Amino acid sequence: MEVRSTVGVGSREDLSMAYTPGVARVCTAIAEQPELARHYTWIPNVVAVVTDGTAVLGLGDIGPAAAMPVMEGKAVLFKSFGGVDAVPICLDTTDVEEIIETVARLAPSFGGINLEDISAPRCFEIEDRLKERLDIPVFHDDQHGTAVVALAALQNALKLTGRDPATTRVVISGAGAAGVAVAKILLEAGIRDLAVTDRKGVLHSSRGDLTPVKRALAVLTADQTGRSGSLADVLEGADVYIGVSGGTVPEEDVARMAPESIIFGLANPDPEVHPDVAHKYARIVATGRSDFPNQINNVLAFPGIFRGAFDVHATAITEGMKLAAATALADLVGDDLSEELIVPSPFDPRVGPAVSGAVAEAARRDGVARL
Structure with missing residues (x-):
C-alpha cells in the first residue's frame, strides 16, 4: 500500500498551492462552512x-x-x-x-x-x-457484507429450484456476527420459516442462556414457527442450509434435507459441509472458498456499497441499500444462471458499478442521501 498525490508538486507555484499559503484558503473556507470538507478534501x-x-x-x-x-x-x-x-x-x-x-x-x-x-x-x-x-456510513462487513452476498446467491438458488421465499425452510448454523446479519436480511427479503442454531441448538425464547442479541433473533425466527431442538432436528426436511459457524455437519443429517436442497457451507478454510458431500444430496452448493464454484465472497459487496454511499454523500447504510446491493448482484448473473453460477465473479467489471448504482438509488429512496 501507499499514499500518492493526485496532482504533481514540481514547482514553487505547485508547492504554494499544495501547502502554505494556498492551503490556508481552503482551511478558512471549511472553518466558515464545515460541509465544504466534502468537496475540498x-x-x-x-x-x-x-x-x-x-x-x-x-x-x-x-x-x-x-x-x-x-x-x-x-x-x-x-x-x-x-x-x-x-x-x-x-x-x-x-x-x-x-x-x-x-x-x-x-x-x-x-x-x-x-x-x-x-x-x-x-x-x-x-x-x-x-x-x-x-x-x-458505519458498516460491519463481517455481518453485512456476508449477508448481502449470501442473499444474492440465495435469490438465484431459489429461482433455479422454483422455490418461493415465503414457503422456503431455511436453517442457519452460527449465531455470531455473520449468522445474525444473514438471518435479518433473509427476513427482510421475505423468508418466513427460519431457524438459527448455535452450539446448544435452535435459538428460541424459552432458552435461558441467550444473549440479548440472540433472544431478539429468537423472537423473529423459531418463536414464529415453534421449531426447537438440535441442528440435526431442524435440518430434517429443510430446503436451505447456511453455515457460518465452522464445525462439521454429519452426512446423515445432510441426507435428511428436502430434495433439491441448497447448501451454503461458508466456513473457511473447511466448509461445514464439504462440497463432495453436499453434492450427493443438494442441487446447489456454495462455499466461501475460491477453489469451488459459487464463492460467497464479501468483495462482491463492500466496495460497491461504500462507492454508492459515497457517491451520494449518504449519512448511513440502510437495510434498503443492502437489499438493493443483493438484488443488483443477483440480477447480474442473468441468462448465465446455473447450478455452478449463482453469483457473478468478483472480476466481472459490471459488479462495482451495478452495486454502487443500486445502493445510491436506494439511499435517495430511503432519505439518507445528501446529493
Whole structure:
C-alpha cells in the first residue's frame, strides 16, 4: 500500500498551492462552512477500516498487530474494486467504550467507517452505537457484507429450484456476527420459516442462556414457527442450509434435507459441509472458498456499497441499500444462471458499478442521501 498525490508538486507555484499559503484558503473556507470538507478534501472518498484483532478471518483473537495484514488487504480491495481509498486502523483495546470513543474521535477524518474482525457480541453494540452517534456510513462487513452476498446467491438458488421465499425452510448454523446479519436480511427479503442454531441448538425464547442479541433473533425466527431442538432436528426436511459457524455437519443429517436442497457451507478454510458431500444430496452448493464454484465472497459487496454511499454523500447504510446491493448482484448473473453460477465473479467489471448504482438509488429512496 501507499499514499500518492493526485496532482504533481514540481514547482514553487505547485508547492504554494499544495501547502502554505494556498492551503490556508481552503482551511478558512471549511472553518466558515464545515460541509465544504466534502468537496475540498479526500474525506468523501476515504473509509477507515477498523479492527481490534479479536476475530480475524479463521484465526480468531490474534491481536491488533497481527491483524494489520488483513486490514491492509481490505484497503487494497476497496481501492481495486470500488475506487474507494481506505486506511487500516488497528486499535490496541478490546473495551467497547474505548473503541466507540476512539472511532468517534477519528470520524471527522473519514467519509465512512468499515468495522472489521471484531468479535461478537461486542460488534453489535459497537456498530449500533456508532451508527447512532455518527452522520457517516458505519458498516460491519463481517455481518453485512456476508449477508448481502449470501442473499444474492440465495435469490438465484431459489429461482433455479422454483422455490418461493415465503414457503422456503431455511436453517442457519452460527449465531455470531455473520449468522445474525444473514438471518435479518433473509427476513427482510421475505423468508418466513427460519431457524438459527448455535452450539446448544435452535435459538428460541424459552432458552435461558441467550444473549440479548440472540433472544431478539429468537423472537423473529423459531418463536414464529415453534421449531426447537438440535441442528440435526431442524435440518430434517429443510430446503436451505447456511453455515457460518465452522464445525462439521454429519452426512446423515445432510441426507435428511428436502430434495433439491441448497447448501451454503461458508466456513473457511473447511466448509461445514464439504462440497463432495453436499453434492450427493443438494442441487446447489456454495462455499466461501475460491477453489469451488459459487464463492460467497464479501468483495462482491463492500466496495460497491461504500462507492454508492459515497457517491451520494449518504449519512448511513440502510437495510434498503443492502437489499438493493443483493438484488443488483443477483440480477447480474442473468441468462448465465446455473447450478455452478449463482453469483457473478468478483472480476466481472459490471459488479462495482451495478452495486454502487443500486445502493445510491436506494439511499435517495430511503432519505439518507445528501446529493
